[in-house]
Amino acid sequence: MTYNNKKVSIAVVRRLPRYYRYLGELLKNDITRISSKELSERMGVTASQIRQDLNCFGGFGQQGYGYNVEILYKEIGNILGLYKGYKTIIIGAGHLGHALANHSSFEKRGFRFIGMFDIDKNKVGKKVRDITIMDMEELDDFVKKNKPDIAILAIPKESVQQVAQKLVDLGIKGLWNFSYTDLKLSEDVAIENVHLSDSLMTLSYKITHGINQKM
Amino acid sequence: MTYNNKKVSIAVVRRLPRYYRYLGELLKNDITRISSKELSERMGVTASQIRQDLNCFGGFGQQGYGYNVEILYKEIGNILGLYKGYKTIIIGAGHLGHALANHSSFEKRGFRFIGMFDIDKNKVGKKVRDITIMDMEELDDFVKKNKPDIAILAIPKESVQQVAQKLVDLGIKGLWNFSYTDLKLSEDVAIENVHLSDSLMTLSYKITHGINQKM
Numbered sequence: 001m002t003y004n005n006k007k008v009s010i011a012v013v014r015r016l017p018r019y020y021r022y023l024g025e026l027l028k029n030d031i032t033r034i035s036s037k038e039l040s041e042r043m044g045v046t047a048s049q050i051r052q053d054l055n056c057f058g059g060f061g062q063q064g065y066g067y068n069v070e071i072l073y074k075e076i077g078n079i080l081g082l083y084k085g086y087k088t089i090i091i092g093a094g095h096l097g098h099a100l101a102n103h104s105s106f107e108k109r110g111f112r113f114i115g116m117f118d119i120d121k122n123k124v125g126k127k128v129r130d131i132t133i134m135d136m137e138e139l140d141d142f143v144k145k146n147k148p149d150i151a152i153l154a155i156p157k158e159s160v161q162q163v164a165q166k167l168v169d170l171g172i173k174g175l176w177n178f179s180y181t182d183l184k185l186s187e188d189v190a191i192e193n194v195h196l197s198d199s200l201m202t203l204s205y206k207i208t209h210g211i212n213q214k215m
Numbered sequence: 216m217t218y219n220n221k222k223v224s225i226a227v228v229r230r231l232p233r234y235y236r237y238l239g240e241l242l243k244n245d246i247t248r249i250s251s252k253e254l255s256e257r258m259g260v261t262a263s264q265i266r267q268d269l270n271c272f273g274g275f276g277q278q279g280y281g282y283n284v285e286i287l288y289k290e291i292g293n294i295l296g297l298y299k300g301y302k303t304i305i306i307g308a309g310h311l312g313h314a315l316a317n318h319s320s321f322e323k324r325g326f327r328f329i330g331m332f333d334i335d336k337n338k339v340g341k342k343v344r345d346i347t348i349m350d351m352e353e354l355d356d357f358v359k360k361n362k363p364d365i366a367i368l369a370i371p372k373e374s375v376q377q378v379a380q381k382l383v384d385l386g387i388k389g390l391w392n393f394s395y396t397d398l399k400l401s402e403d404v405a406i407e408n409v410h411l412s413d414s415l416m417t418l419s420y421k422i423t424h425g426i427n428q429k430m
Binding site for chain 1: 225228229231232233235259294295296297299301309310311313314315317318320324326365388389391395397402403404405407410411412413415416417418419421423424425426427
């Protein structure tokens with residue numbers, strides 16, 4: 001992928017949210033500027049990695065001054081697209097759907113939660129935050145009318161492929177997929193998978209082989 | 216890290232659960248052997264990556280025959296430590312804790328769910344599956360007596376550091392951390408973080424910059 005015509009690897013992209021988080025904590029603690037060395041000590045990465053990563057997006061640091069925390073925080077937020085108010089719907093109103101609907105990162109990161117759907121008639125009509133759970137049969141009309149950007153898939157893997165394809169056909173831009181399968185879809189959608197089982201098995205490996213601390 | 220004295224990178228380890236999942240699906244469909252080429256087409260990775268990855272653990276394939284699906288499935292399960300029956304507790308009985316307690320991967324992957332804790336007295340005493348939610352005050356005694364291997368941390372980040380350190384002091388081997396912070400702990404524990412916010416922000420980046428399909 002490219003940013004201002006520079007190539008940016010997905011590995012760098014995946015590190016950006018962590019920078020954003022650390023910078024947000026610095027801001028909360030009224031720290032207004034920081035050197036790459038200090039930031040590297042807090043984050044447990046090398047200062048040169050920080051400089052390299054941020055250089056992908058045009059730098060931001062000044063020799064002898066370091067980084068202006070607020071500017072860098074906002075700039076990374078912009079790069080991540082956090083202030084665009086992406087409209088988000090959740091498919092599946094089980095425990096996971098509820099957990100995600102109530103996840104604090106939503107509003108804090110500028111996402112707007114606008115709809116939730118389930119096939120279970122017992123759930124339809126109930127409220128999650130200020131959103132009334134709708135029947136899956138209403139999904140088409142709702143998406144056509146409200147044009148959500150992101151759909152969160154928190155449904156069993158047996159039905160997810162079909163639902164995902166429908167959402168792509170309806171113009172959804174991004175899928176946050178919690179179903180334990182790799183979606184096979186046409187190319188015009190962004191996908192981010194959270195495969196919880198894979199993560200748990202990785203932990204199991206680490207315990208089994210004595211790989212301590214996060215790697 | 217090493218396996219039978221061979222170096223194995225964390226990137227390879229993180230790919231093992233996906234092999235395990237695909238092999239499990241093949242088994243379900245009564246496919247008993249598969250070439251690295253066929254497997255690579257299904258998984259969307261190169262055949263040489265598959266051979267390289269599996270060679271880290273001693274190979275398994277036979278020239279002209281391919282892989283015996285059942286043997287490979289079981290072997291990867293062993294490498295991942297899935298049949299050890301790791302005892303698991305969940306800290307935090309909110310929606311996320313419930314979602315994880317009910318996650319199908321638990322039993323299927325050989326983990327045993329033995330306890331759940333919360334500070335909220337309204338939750339204590341209620342049942343999740345066949346487990347009664349306990350008060351956090353009971354955590355010490357329970358861990359000393361039952362010696363769980365894994366603790367799942369599904370609590371707000373404000374309290375997680377202290378709880379995690381206590382668990383490590385009590386001898387827990389692995390932490391599956393859903394709290395949105397990087398834990399700072401002594402070295403003798405394995406940690407696997409699921410930072411949902413980071414994943415959502417990565418999706419936001421992909422949408423914003425038109426990076427389609429999973430990378």
